[in-house]
Amino acid sequence: MSLQDRDSQFLWHPYTQHKTATPPIGIVKGEGALLWDEEGKQYIDAIASWWVNPYGHSNKYIAEAIYKQLTSLEHVLFGGFTHEPAVVLAERLMELLPSGQKKIFFSDNGSTAVEIAVKVALQYFYNKGDKRTKIIAFENAFHGDTFAAMAASGISFFTEAFRGSLIEVQRIPVPVEGKKEESIESLKKLALTGEYAAFIFEPLVQGAAGMVMYAPEVLDELMAICKGNNVFTIADEVMTGFGKTGKTFACDYLMRQPDMMCLSKALTGGTIPMAITTFTQELFDGFYDDDVNKALFHGHTFTANPTGCAAALASLDLLQTNEMQDNLVRINKKQLAFRKEIESHPRVKTARVLGVILALEIAREGNEDYYGGFRNRLYDFFLNNGVILRPVGNIVYILPPYIISDELLEIVYAVIRQAIEEVQ
Numbered sequence: 001m002s003l004q005d006r007d008s009q010f011l012w013h014p015y016t017q018h019k020t021a022t023p024p025i026g027i028v029k030g031e032g033a034l035l036w037d038e039e040g041k042q043y044i045d046a047i048a049s050w051w052v053n054p055y056g057h058s059n060k061y062i063a064e065a066i067y068k069q070l071t072s073l074e075h076v077l078f079g080g081f082t083h084e085p086a087v088v089l090a091e092r093l094m095e096l097l098p099s100g101q102k103k104i105f106f107s108d109n110g111s112t113a114v115e116i117a118v119k120v121a122l123q124y125f126y127n128k129g130d131k132r133t134k135i136i137a138f139e140n141a142f143h144g145d146t147f148a149a150m151a152a153s154g155i156s157f158f159t160e161a162f163r164g165s166l167i168e169v170q171r172i173p174v175p176v177e178g179k180k181e182e183s184i185e186s187l188k189k190l191a192l193t194g195e196y197a198a199f200i201f202e203p204l205v206q207g208a209a210g211m212v213m214y215a216p217e218v219l220d221e222l223m224a225i226c227k228g229n230n231v232f233t234i235a236d237e238v239m240t241g242f243g244k245t246g247k248t249f250a251c252d253y254l255m256r257q258p259d260m261m262c263l264s265k266a267l268t269g270g271t272i273p274m275a276i277t278t279f280t281q282e283l284f285d286g287f288y289d290d291d292v293n294k295a296l297f298h299g300h301t302f303t304a305n306p307t308g309c310a311a312a313l314a315s316l317d318l319l320q321t322n323e324m325q326d327n328l329v330r331i332n333k334k335q336l337a338f339r340k341e342i343e344s345h346p347r348v349k350t351a352r353v354l355g356v357i358l359a360l361e362i363a364r365e366g367n368e369d370y371y372g373g374f375r376n377r378l379y380d381f382f383l384n385n386g387v388i389l390r391p392v393g394n395i396v397y398i399l400p401p402y403i404i405s406d407e408l409l410e411i412v413y414a415v416i417r418q419a420i421e422e423v424q
Helices: 003-010 060-070 084-096 110-127 147-152 156-165 180-191 216-228 281-285 306-319 322-342 373-384 406-422
Strands: 027-031 034-037 042-045 103-107 134-138 168-172 196-201 232-236 260-263 275-279 348-354 357-362 395-398
Touching (some): 103 281, 110 134, 110 147, 134 180, 147 156, 180 196, 180 216, 196 216, 322 348, 322 357, 373 406
Parallel strands (some): 134 168, 196 232, 232 260
Antiparallel strands (some): 357 395
16 A cells, blocks of 8 residues: 555645645655655655755764764753753854844744744733733734744634634735835834734745745834834744855844744754744843743743754754855855746746745736645646645745755756746
């Protein structure tokens, strides 16, 4: 019996309507930028498996670090205990993060990293006797699927069933060209009310919205408004972190620094689930009190898992090599060249690049749902041609592993060119 058949008996997949979806492909092996299914077909993983595998599948350096850690300490509870991998990882990250970040809180995925940030923002004001129960977010944002993260997210069909159960969030326009002033003025009005605890944003790139990109200068201005009105800023770097925008963090493009940062996905090189939320000293001090009830009562069983920390440290080693930094530059040049070529095609409405990320919007008739028919035809076309890409509606994006070769990138580009011509 195939993996597909065995899967269908018991498994429930994410973001999947099982009645209409194509059965999942059974993957049996991965190496570098390639995956192989149970029938031996090869696929180029052009989105680094939801943006988590920048150093490639089955990376031996990370695997060795995990194995070594497993032979000494696989896990210990983090409540009342600590360990070397967590301490060293915190020390390493403090060398890389914006200087305002002073404290690190571990969890296990991007959604929980956001959940913690929102809880901290709300409880900080509660601890101070200034109860604020609302936050501000961008339109069409995506921050995860737990309840606070859902509330912050603006893609409505992800959250519609839970509308009455979520904290109150006010949305402002994403400050793309033509929307900057509206975004700034909207934030000013909300911040002045004194009702909002935090403003959460995906810095410079909105991933699940279709790699929507905006300038760092306007984000600096929005953050300045928040700072002047005692509204905390939360930079959700779950997608953008660890090199994808061309810098270690998207916030490295900014003049200002956020109060909180959320990290996950590429943190462990796609090996072990782990996430981190970072905080300024001010936020930590808002919980530092003789009153035990003012502590942050939040935790996860696998908080600061030593094996995950070892994987994260190995991933940071790889990111900081000259070879990997050169790869970021090389891929960016390839993406810019492909954008220059493809943006004049009559079926390409827009094309944009930041770091290793490329996104292009394919013209089509009528409105297209996020998981609509045209999107599904594109998705199937890519898979049939041995390329893993997950279009967002009519937007196709490439966010490849940093170790992908120029030859494999050229194959991805060729398949996209063919899709633009053939998929209607």
